[in-house]
Structures are given as structure tokens and as C-alpha cells.
Amino acid sequence: MDEKSYYSRLLIALLMVLCFGVIVLQYVCPTSDCQLLHLASLSSRLGSRAPGDRMNGAGAGDPYSSEDGALVRFVPRFNFTTKDLNRAVDFNIKGNDVIVFLHIQKTGGTTFGRHLVRNIQLERPCECHAGQKKCTCYRPGKRDTWLFSRFSTGWSCGLHADWTELTNCVPSFMSNRESQERRRTPRNYYYITILRDPVWRYLSEWRHVQRGATWKASKHMCDGRLPTLTELPSCYNGDDWSGCSLEEFMACPYNLANNRQTRMLADLSLVGCYNLSIMSENQRWAVLLESAKRNLRNMAFFGLTEYQRKTQYLFEHTFRLSFIAPFTQLNGTRAASVEVEPETQRRIRELNQWDVELYEYARDLFLQRFQYARQQERREARQRRLQERRKLRAKVKPWWGVTAVFKPTKEPPMTEQSLVFSEEKQADVRQTLGSETDGQIEDNWLEEDESETILDYLENVEQWR
Numbered sequence: 001m002d003e004k005s006y007y008s009r010l011l012i013a014l015l016m017v018l019c020f021g022v023i024v025l026q027y028v029c030p031t032s033d034c035q036l037l038h039l040a041s042l043s044s045r046l047g048s049r050a051p052g053d054r055m056n057g058a059g060a061g062d063p064y065s066s067e068d069g070a071l072v073r074f075v076p077r078f079n080f081t082t083k084d085l086n087r088a089v090d091f092n093i094k095g096n097d098v099i100v101f102l103h104i105q106k107t108g109g110t111t112f113g114r115h116l117v118r119n120i121q122l123e124r125p126c127e128c129h130a131g132q133k134k135c136t137c138y139r140p141g142k143r144d145t146w147l148f149s150r151f152s153t154g155w156s157c158g159l160h161a162d163w164t165e166l167t168n169c170v171p172s173f174m175s176n177r178e179s180q181e182r183r184r185t186p187r188n189y190y191y192i193t194i195l196r197d198p199v200w201r202y203l204s205e206w207r208h209v210q211r212g213a214t215w216k217a218s219k220h221m222c223d224g225r226l227p228t229l230t231e232l233p234s235c236y237n238g239d240d241w242s243g244c245s246l247e248e249f250m251a252c253p254y255n256l257a258n259n260r261q262t263r264m265l266a267d268l269s270l271v272g273c274y275n276l277s278i279m280s281e282n283q284r285w286a287v288l289l290e291s292a293k294r295n296l297r298n299m300a301f302f303g304l305t306e307y308q309r310k311t312q313y314l315f316e317h318t319f320r321l322s323f324i325a326p327f328t329q330l331n332g333t334r335a336a337s338v339e340v341e342p343e344t345q346r347r348i349r350e351l352n353q354w355d356v357e358l359y360e361y362a363r364d365l366f367l368q369r370f371q372y373a374r375q376q377e378r379r380e381a382r383q384r385r386l387q388e389r390r391k392l393r394a395k396v397k398p399w400w401g402v403t404a405v406f407k408p409t410k411e412p413p414m415t416e417q418s419l420v421f422s423e424e425k426q427a428d429v430r431q432t433l434g435s436e437t438d439g440q441i442e443d444n445w446l447e448e449d450e451s452e453t454i455l456d457y458l459e460n461v462e463q464w465r
Contacts, residue, residue, distance in 0.1 A: 074371075078364045080297075085365075085372040089190060089300050091319045093122070093146045094139055097188045099300075099319070100170050101149035104264050105160055105215065106204040107196040108305040110150075117151045121322045126152070148174070158219035162264035163295055164273075165221050166191070190300035190319075195261055195362050197306060198355035199348050203338050205257045206249045212242040222273035231274040232256075246344070250351060259285065259354040266291035285354045292358055297365065304363060310370050317373045 091097050101116065103109040117126040117135040126147075128135035134154055137147045145152055148170055155161070157169035170189060196204075220227050235241065235252035249255065256263070266288040272278035279287075296302055301318045303311030308327035316322055340348075349356055 074367050076364055076368055078361060078368075080365060080368055084297055085369050086376075087301060087314070087318045087369060088320070089318055091190060091300075091321070092188075094141070096144075096185050097146065097190065098170070098174060099147050099149075100166060100189050100191045101147070102163060102166055102191060102193040102264070103150055103160055104193060104195070104261055106201050106208060107194045107261070109194050112194050112303065112311075113149050113151045115323060115327070116147060116149055119323045119325055121324055144178070155217070158221060159215055159217040160264075161219070161221075162268070163191075163266065163292075164268040165219065168221070191295075192299060192301040192303075192315075193265065193296075194303045194305060194311070195359060196304070198261065198352040198359050199345055201261070201305075201355075202257055202348050202352055203246075203340065205260070206244075206246055207338065209241050209249065209257075210244055212240045214240045220274065222268045225273075227274040231276070246340075250347065258351050259288075262288055262292045262354045262358045265295050265358070267295070289354050289358060293361055296358075296362055302362065302366070304366050307366065307370075310366070314366070314370055314373060317377075 091099070099116075101109070101113060103113060117137060118128055120126075124138060124140045126135040126137040128151075133151065135151055137145050137152045139146050147153075148156070153173075156173050157165050161169065171187070174187065220232060233254045235255050236244070241249075249257070262285070268274070268288075270291055271284045271287050276284070278284075301315055303315065308329045312323055312327040
């Protein structure tokens with residue numbers, strides 16, 4: 001009986017200690033946030049992630065790496081400034097800011113354009129009606145559009161207007177839609193676009209033309225005039241070029257599909273528009289390539305068809321807007337279904353050598369921007385965690401006796417000299433207690449901070465396609 005009684009009393013004592021610990025924890029940390037903070041810290045130190053944490057590495061849980069297929073390490077080739085990489089803009093949808101979408105043929109721009117009008121969380125969503133291609137995208141409380149694109153304003157500056165056309169047309173078009181008073185208010189125009197691998201874009205355009213597409217309505221306006229038939233001859237006779245073979249498509253020297261992305265992103269005024277007699281072909285395209293790179297670098301945002309989730313992430317990061325549904329990576333396009341011999345692909349790359357160089361530059365810039373944005377996101381998250389820990393540490397310190405309050409006892413009257421001595425003595429005691437307890441606490445928090453830094457570094461070594 002005595003032995004049983006002993007174990008019963010021991011069990012009761014342990015339960016009382018446990019209850020006391022729970023009460024103390026609730027007093028020191030009444031909210032669940034700081035408790036979860038410690039659980040997250042503990043799990044990260046054990047080599048795992050806390051529930052709800054987003055995987056930042058190249059693991060299977062990261063949607064940004066899973067879209068890339070075969071993974072290899074991304075090695076940057078170009079040096080960009082912080083200004084080039086940090087593209088977060090102060091887009092004011094309630095003010096006068098406008099997003100202008102430069103839609104290049106066969107880059108997945110139709111899908112992205114639909115995302116802009118149907119898939120963004122907005123205070124005042126775009127109004128889209130069945131059977132109508134255009135949606136009404138007004139600002140909150142105003143009858144004024146914040147988006148210039150095919151599915152909002154239509155082809156108001158011409159079918160698939162390029163950079164030269166849009167930059168000269170959009171400001172005047174938007175001003176003509178406003179009252180005289182509002183025209184005096186300056187606007188910010190944020191140009192965006194989507195690029196695609198040149199070989200697959202070229203094949204996709206060929207298949208589209210083969211089905212009867214012509215884009216005859218494109219104006220190609222430059223320096224205030226349209227190109228002449230001599231400057232821009234046609235590749236075919238008749239209404240369209242339907243049924244053309246890939247060999248015929250590649251053989252036309254005037255085919256605008258060749259290096260289309262470079263031409264549509266460059267300032268054509270620099271080379272005399274479509275007048276080919278001003279300079280040699282190589283000099284002309286070298287100027288256009290540098291212009292396209294510069295314009296692409298200065299754009300608020302651009303995405304890549306081959307990286308849908310990263311494109312979504314960078315758009316949301318740039319404009320502080322969120323999409324409702326995630327982007328999906330679709331590889332089953334008509335171009336992907338075409339079986340092309342390696343020699344034919346090589347010839348397509350030669351025909352589009354300037355687009356190939358532009359795309360390599362754009363891909364490098366795109367992935368560096370994505371990497372920079374993710375690093376920035378992790379730094380901000382770490383700063384938030386450190387702030388939470390400092391708040392928690394401030395709550396924990398009193399329980400270590402740093403700021404313990406003792407009940408005063410009766411003491412003889414204090415003279416001025418004894419008062420000074422007493423204050424010095426109390427200061428020494430506080431310093432001694434603080435150095436002992438603070439040192440222990442700081443050591444523990446330092447270990448966690450160093451673990452976070454190491455974790456951040458390991459997560460930063462991501463793999464890219």
C-alpha cells in the first residue's frame with residue numbers, strides 16, 4: 001500500500017507540474033502565434049518544415065520548380081543592376097495608371113490576356129459577358145479603364161500593334177476618351193508582354209497561317225505613315241496563305257514571322273521603319289536587337305510562355321495584384337505536335353537568330369528577376385519572424401528574473417549619500433542578473449537566427465531549367 005501510495009502521489013505531483021507549466025505558457029504567450037513560431041523553429045532545426053510553410057527550394061512541393069521538367073542549375077550569363085531586377089511598381093488602379101499589354105502573335109498572349117480580364121482579384125472586377133470578346137475593366141468608382149489590351153479596349157491601335165505603334169498611339173487614345181480636365185492629369189503607362197521560345201513560336205505561327213490566318217488588318221504604322229508595298233511585300237498571292245508547307249513558309253524572305261519578337265519590341269524609328277535601304281541587314285538587326293533588349297529591360301513586366309507559374313508570380317509581385325486561379329503549364333500545343341527534323345530546327349534557328357539571342361537574354365533576366373523576388377520575399381519573412389521572436393523574448397525575460405519586482409521592507413530613512421549608494425548597488429544587481437539571464441537567452445536565440453540564415457542560404461541555391 002505504501003508503495004502504491006507513493007506512486008500515486010508522484011503521478012499527482014507530475015500532473016500538477018504539467019498543469020502549472022501550461023498555465024505559465026499561457027500567461028507568457030497567450031496567443032497561438034508565438035507558440036506556432038517555436039514549433040516552426042523546432043521543426044526547421046530538425047530538418048523539416050512547419051505545416052503551412054511554402055517550400056522555397058527545388059523540392060517536389062515547390063510549384064515553381066515542378067513546372068520546369070528536367071532540372072539543371074541556372075547559371076546567369078548577363079549582369080543586371082538592382083534596378084533591372086527589382087520591378088515592383090506602385091500601380092494605382094484607383095488613380096490614372098494604365099497597364100498596356102503588347103500582344104505578340106503565338107506567344108500564349110490570348111491565354112494571358114484572358115487572365116488579365118477574368119482571373120484577377122479586384123475590388124471592381126472586369127465585366128465580361130457571354131458572346132462578347134471585350135470586357136469592361138473600369139476603376140473602382142470611375143468609368144475609366146485601367147487596362148489597354150485586346151480583351152478590354154480591343155485592337156484600338158491596330159491588330160497586334162508593336163512597341164513603336166503602342167507607344168505613339170496609346171497616350172493619345174486614352175486622352176481622347178477623357179474629359180478636358182482629366183487630360184491635364186499625367187498618367188503612368190506600364191507596358192507588359194509575353195515571349196516564347198523562337199523555334200516553337202515560329203512553328204506555331206506557320207500552323208496558324210496554314211489554317212488561313214493573315215493578320216492583314218495590322219497597320220505597321222511607323223513615323224506617322226504606313227509602309228509601302230515595296231517596303232513590305234507579301235509572301236503570297238490571293239486572300240491568304242492557307243495550306244502552305246513549312247518549306248514555303250521558310251523560303252519567303254519577306255516573312256514577318258522571322259525575328260518577329262525582336263522587331264515588335266524594338267523602336268523601328270531607329271532604323272528608318274521598314275525602309276531596308278538605309279543600312280545593311282546585319283547593322284539594322286543589331287540596332288533592333290539592342291533596342292528590343294533595352295525596351296524589354298525597362299518594361300514593368302514580361303513573362304515567358306515556358307514558365308507559367310513563374311510568370312504568374314512575377315506579375316503578382318510587380319503589380320501587387322493576385323490571380324484567383326493558378327496558371328497552368330500546357331505543353332500540348334499544335335506546334336508541339338509537329339515533328340520537325342533537327343536540321344529543320346537548325347534552319348529555323350538561323351532564320352530567327354536575333355529572336356534566339358533576344359530570348360536567351362530575356363530568359364536570363366526573367367529567371368534572375370524571379371530569383372531576386374524570392375530572395376526578397378524570404379528576407380521579409382525572416383524579418384517578420386525575428387520581430388515576433390523579439391516580442392516573445394520581451395515577454396519571456398520577466399520570468400528569468402530580469403525585471404522581478406520585490407516587496408519593499410522597512411528601511412531606515414535615506415540620506416542623499418545613502419540614496420546614491422543604494423541606486424548604484426541596485427544597478428549592479430540588475431546588470432549582474434541581466435548579463436546572466438540575457439546571455440543564456442541570447443545564446444538560444446542566436447542559434448535560431450544562425451539556423452534561419454543557413455536555411456535561407458540552402459533554399460537560395462535553387463535549381464532552374
